[in-house]
Amino acid sequence: MGVIKVENIRIYAYHGCLKEETIIGSDYRVDLNVVACLEKSSTTDSLSDTVDYVLLNQIVVEEMGVPAKLLEVVAKRIISKIFSSCLSVTSATVSVSKINPPIGGDVERVTIELSETR
DSSP: OEEEEEEEEEEEEOOOSSHHHHHHOEEEEEEEEEEEOOHHHHHHOOGGGSOOHHHHHHHHHHHHTSOOSOHHHHHHHHHHHHHHHOTTEEEEEEEEEEESOSSSSOOSEEEEEEEEEO
16 A cells, blocks of 8 residues: 655635635645555556546646535545545545635634545
8 A cells, every 4th residue: 555645735716604705715725645555556657557646636626616615525525536536545635724714813724634435
């Protein structure tokens, strides 16, 4: 087994419970950590034998583009899409951070982290 990490994916998106958040948008950061068997790809040197991190990034961009009230929903959609698109992935952890959240304080970011294993 091995781990593929795609870290600090920066995206502007329109998530939140406040109406203004879905109109104005906000900066987000997404981090992925997927576990898959990387033994074959480590010897064949073939992209078709591994989890393509370009595809992982594309999944994040697509799912972050669909507005949701809760970051938990976005993270769940990302994991579900990873599992349906990358059959060799056995577990995934997704962190979604909202930068400068509108919570009435000096807060750099709020983060939710969701993990699943199949």
